[in-house]
Amino acid sequence: MFALSYESNLDESNLDESNLDESNLDESNLDESNLDESNLDESNLDESNLDEIPNSVISNNKINDVLNDLTQIDTENLIVNELKNLVEKEKQKTRIYEEKIKHVLADYQNLNRKTQSDIEKGVNTKIDEFMLDFLNIYDDFARAKQVFAENKINTEGLDSILKNMDSLLVKYNVIAIDALGEIFDPNFHEAISIIQDSELDDNTVTNELRKGYISHKRVIRPTLVEISKK
Numbered sequence: 001m002f003a004l005s006y007e008s009n010l011d012e013s014n015l016d017e018s019n020l021d022e023s024n025l026d027e028s029n030l031d032e033s034n035l036d037e038s039n040l041d042e043s044n045l046d047e048s049n050l051d052e053i054p055n056s057v058i059s060n061n062k063i064n065d066v067l068n069d070l071t072q073i074d075t076e077n078l079i080v081n082e083l084k085n086l087v088e089k090e091k092q093k094t095r096i097y098e099e100k101i102k103h104v105l106a107d108y109q110n111l112n113r114k115t116q117s118d119i120e121k122g123v124n125t126k127i128d129e130f131m132l133d134f135l136n137i138y139d140d141f142a143r144a145k146q147v148f149a150e151n152k153i154n155t156e157g158l159d160s161i162l163k164n165m166d167s168l169l170v171k172y173n174v175i176a177i178d179a180l181g182e183i184f185d186p187n188f189h190e191a192i193s194i195i196q197d198s199e200l201d202d203n204t205v206t207n208e209l210r211k212g213y214i215s216h217k218r219v220i221r222p223t224l225v226e227i228s229k230k
Helices: 002-150 156-171
Strands: 174-177 189-196 205-210 212-215 218-221 223-229
Touching: 002 156, 002 212, 002 218, 156 174, 189 205
Parallel strands: 189 223
Antiparallel strands: 174 212, 205 223, 212 218
8 A cells, every 4th residue: 555655656746747847848948939039039120220221321322422422523613613713814914915015016116117217317317418518519510500601601511510410310319399480389499589570470480599409209408489479
């Protein structure tokens, strides 16, 4: 009887241990289940993070790229504006220099014309002075011929001299002014005497007292004349 009781107790003890083992197994399974659920949650969290983080990073990268592009565009615009300003300044300088060159060129041309005119005037003045002296000598020979002719003296020598002198005047474009019978012109004539003559128009040249001459369209000596008045 004791043996039966003991076996019964053993069986109960074994049953209790079995229950404990099952209980432990169940707890272990619960722990594993919880662990699996935790792992699933973490996996889901990781997948969620994987979906969100790349989008944020990409968005930030795009913003940075846009900002960089805008910065580059602004920099290029600044460079372009600076170049435009430099070009405009150089254009202004060019216009200023062009105006200065025009003024300098105009001054040079004016100076050149004035210098040329002064040289021509100086040369012409000297030529005129020489020709006036020459004409005075010519007048002396002409008066001598007239005196010789009045005294019936041979004037062949004087005629030859006067002919050569006339050729010289023509060679240097010195032309005598024909005033006799013309109306008095103060640009060519110098009146030193007046006579009354009702048949002639006023200021008609009636006599040449000294011949006048023109050289290169300049009057180097006016004709001394006598004019009429009614």
